[in-house]
Amino acid sequence: MEMNGTGNDHEEKTARTDHQQEEYAESSSSLQKRKTTYNNDLKEEEEISVEKIFENTEVPSWKKQLTVRAFVVSFVMSVMFSFIVMKLNLTTGIIPSLNVSAGLLGFFFVKTWTRLLQKSGVLKQPFTRQENTVIQTCVVASSGIAFSGGFGSYLYAMSERVVSQSEEGKTDISYKNPTISWMIGFLFVVSFLGLFSVVPLRKIMVIDFKLTYPSGTATAHLINSFHTPEGAKLAKKQVRTLGKFFSFSFLWGFFQWFFTAGDDCGFESFPTFGLKAYQNKFFFDFSATYVGVGMICPHIVNVSLLLGGILSWGIVWPLIQTKEGDWFPSGLSHTSLQGIQGYKVFIGIAMILGDGLYNFFKVLIGTVAGLITKIHERDANKYLPSVDNPPRKPPSFDYQRRTQLFLKDQISTWFAIAGYATIAAISTITLPHIFHQLRWYYIAVIYIFAPVLAFCNAFGCGLTDWSLASTYGKLAIFTIGAWAGASHGGILAGLAACGVMMNIVSTASDLMQDFKTGYLTLASPRSMFVSQVIGTAMGCLISPCVFWIFYEAFPDLGKPESAYPAPFATVYYNMAKLGVEGFSALPENCLKLCYGFFSAAVLMNIIRDAVGKQRGRFIPLPMAMAIPFYLGSYFAIDMCVGSLILYIWQRVNRAKADAFAPAVASGLICGDGIWTLPSSVLALIGVKPPICMKFFSRSTNKKVDLFLGN
DSSP states (O other), X not given: OHHHHHHHHHHHHHHHHHTHHHHHSOOHHHHHHHHHHHHHHHHHHHHTOHHHHTTTSOOOOHHHHSOHHHHHHHHHHHHHHHHHHHHHHHHTXXXXXXXXXXXXXXXXXXXXXXXXXXXXXXXXXXXXXXXXXXXXXXXXXXXXXXXXXXXXXXXXXXSHHHHHHHTTTOSSOOOOOOOHHHHHHHHHHHSSHHHHHHGGGHHIIIIISOOOOHHHHHHHHHHHHHTSXXXXXXXXXXXXXXXXXXXHHHHHHHHHHTTBSSTTOSGGGOOTTOHHHHHTTOOOOOOHHHHHHHHHSOHHHHHHHHHHHHHIIIIIHHXXXXXXXXXXXXXXXXXXXXXXXXHHHHHHHHHHHHHHHHHHHHHHHHHHHHHHHHHHHHHHTTOOOOSSSOOOOOOOHHHHXXXXXXXXXXXXXXXXXXXXXXXXXXXXXXXXXXXXXSOHHHHHHHHHHHHHHHHHHHHHHHHHSOOOHHHHHHHHHHHHHHHHOGGGTHHHHHHHHHHXXXXXXXXHHHHHHHHHHHHHHTOOHHHHHHHHHHHHHHHHHHHHHHHHHHHHHOTTTTSTTSSSOOXXXXXXXXXXXXXXXXXXXXXXXXXXXXXXXXXXXXXXHHHHHHTHHHHXXXXXXXXXXXXXXXXXXXXXXXXXXXXXXHHHHHHHOHHHHHHHHHHHHHHHHHHHHHHHHHHHHHHHTTOOOSOBOOOOOHHHHHHHHHHHHO
């Protein structure tokens, strides 16, 4: 209800700005009618006011919002969420928003904590929505490092395991294998710059421009609802539902483990649609994680993934395979980029670049246009009331209270500038010692332009809820890689530069989202900033350790046939190679196909925008279609199953589905994601599953029986 009211108010203000000349040239009698309408609107708005509900609840100071229990809970949840994000990173690279899960679990853990303390009579401070916001901010900041840290993309792309696949047959190759020490050091010197780059803009973004930040706004409404009596009851039911599906998902993962004693064993290798379809990556692998992800992702994302898999593995690759011996030599290994694997990687890259560049320029143009519009709106709000210029609707109670508290705890601009300059200087000195291919002047140039790009990403995210952090990272790959050149380690320099840029723009948009959430929950900007800093520091320690567990436990990590193929690591390495070496890296006729698929990605986006939102939602997403080009359709089928479950549930009971589907999906994702921790530990200590469950054709089975009979 509050969201609808806010949206209507924003549309009304925009309409007034667009038609000022017509609406402000009215008679005094008309002005009186307007005043009456304003008063009625204000009365109605106050009836649905969120802050009226919490009017008698004291807002703690920013220091009291930062409690020990909040950060203890945040640390535990950060470990859990880092495992989930890391697993998604290293399997398909599709990571849904986990804000709802973070908010729900944070509320549940602290509520349980305070209830126990209350019974023992030692409760000193009640659990507030501001503290809930601090927890959510800290957890999302920490687990976000598992993504922006590049463990499934640019950082792992430097490893020998990935480089050797792309440079098969070459002995003189440059790589940098991951170790905990340099990964932690790298993240600490690049992950905090984005926070300082946009701090001075918080008032302009949130109050002056009134940017919506849809994810931040939705999270705030969720947290506000938890702390009302009705919302607390619903949250309790949602947490109970999450717990049930968490347990089911965890136990299902444990059960499946027993049957995976060898390669292609277990339920995840079940030939659902037949052995021929299985060979072309069409099967349902019984993954609770991706069924849950499918319930969270929009239907068009899941359908786009499936269409991409059908187009590539059902049509394009079989056709190219018939050209073996003509377009590419026969007998090459399945990982050689001079064979069919090269087409899979580079055509996927072409679609990703086509979609990414189109949306980059679209969001950039929208950002500039939106910025101009917001400046004009702000100037238009400064007119003086008169008979010809009637008074605007007085600010609502919610707006006044939120703005007052948001501006109360200021963060000095000089503090932000000094912090940025200090960390930039340390980073410029330190990074060349970690990556000797990355010269100090490359880093200095990045840091000169980074604040502008961080602002663009934060502003664009506020308008569209779309962070283009990975796109800015790809631009750094090509520019710095080409600048360094192949003879001076341009590939590794480009990948390292991608990490620097991606971390800056990603944390900048995340922080501004959190400022918006804090604004709507009355959490202090200072507590939001401190929570983000602490969460980022946690992530810089937790994420490398979690990745190291995967890296040590699974020696085939990053290989196409592995349970953790890390597809984007190969994609990012070959992007850097393409940027440095040019088109010489492509197999025959691959460039023509890349041009075609690049153009198709751009054309699909143009059509999608041209036909409008109502019809455009039926146009597939090129970025989603590109992912199965390398991996296959098995996870897309899982996600479509999740999408189908949600669709049927919504048809049967829309209200219940809307209330509990996120909890069910979160439970499925979290349970299966957490199972990776004990399974990794078992692999590290050498405990292997006892059974291998495989599926053979009838003829192969007869041969096996004859062999065993002998």
